Amino acid sequence: GPANLVREHLAHHPALRTLQWTSPAFDVSVQEIFTTLAAGAALVLIDDEVRHDPAAVTAAVRDHGVQRVFMPCTPLKYLMETDPVTPSLREVFSAGEALELTPAFRRFLAAHPECALFNQYGPTETSVIVASHRVRVGEGARPPIGTPVRGARIQLLDPDGRLVPVGAVGEIHVGGTPVAYGYHARPEETAGRFLTDPSGGLLYRTG
Structure with missing residues (x-):
């Protein structure tokens, strides 16, 4: 990262x-x-x-x-x-x-x-x-x-995790090399923010 x-x-x-x-x-x-x-x-x-x-x-x-x-x-x-x-x-x-x-x-x-x-x-x-x-x-x-930046992926997703069309409002999710593994000793918060990326690795929900 x-x-x-x-x-x-x-x-x-x-x-x-x-x-x-x-x-x-x-x-x-x-x-x-x-x-x-x-x-x-x-x-x-x-x-x-x-x-x-x-x-x-x-x-x-x-x-x-x-x-x-x-x-x-x-x-x-x-x-x-x-x-x-x-x-x-x-x-x-x-x-x-x-x-x-x-x-x-x-x-x-x-x-x-x-x-x-x-x-x-x-x-x-x-x-x-x-x-x-x-x-x-x-x-x-x-x-x-x-x-x-190189190694990062940014996606705008709807509440169901689907890509939104151009011009629509969505939540920023970040994937790729920069994403951390989660919060230390905070499994519930980690599960709520760090999601499985279908293309591999993790996606971070920015909120």
């Missing part, structure tokens, strides 16, 4: 100096830390005082030549509303909640054409990230979550 995440990231993204913004208690820290170290790049460490201050984050990015940042939409939105000038940034990743492309995001992307914004999706139970999408300035306010 996590090893697949790192391999997939290294296949599509360069080695970049990365701000270690995410708390180790949050699953994205696995992506943030290990994709950076596996590429031979540097992690720039900050404390909580800096982490929760958009101006201090901007200063850290500039002072240390940070090239990549991972943040959920809400703190990233607060950062963008300060109209940060960060010429070293090359990639910004948002995951953990739905990304809303506000005017501040559009201003930032227009002012930093060399920086790419990625909207990503994935529950902890599927090794952090299973879909990724590069956001364009002219997109709608709610960018898509993108296409599955």
Whole structure:
């Protein structure tokens, strides 16, 4: 699972100096830390005082030549509303909640054409990230979550476990390499979320 995440990231993204913004208690820290170290790049460490201050984050990015940042939409939105000038940034990743492309995001992307914004999706139970999408300035306010990463399968199923037609509402189920085996010592919860995949392995019901 996590090893697949790192391999997939290294296949599509360069080695970049990365701000270690995410708390180790949050699953994205696995992506943030290990994709950076596996590429031979540097992690720039900050404390909580800096982490929760958009101006201090901007200063850290500039002072240390940070090239990549991972943040959920809400703190990233607060950062963008300060109209940060960060010429070293090359990639910004948002995951953990739905990304809303506000005017501040559009201003930032227009002012930093060399920086790419990625909207990503994935529950902890599927090794952090299973879909990724590069956001364009002219997109709608709610960018898509993108296409599955290598090794992952994403299906939209109805309550009876059948694929829904295009345009219909369904529940996201994830299969393939990223899916965990279940919850430790919680068999009932595991049975309710981790289903047998007809094509082999397990399907995770995201809810």
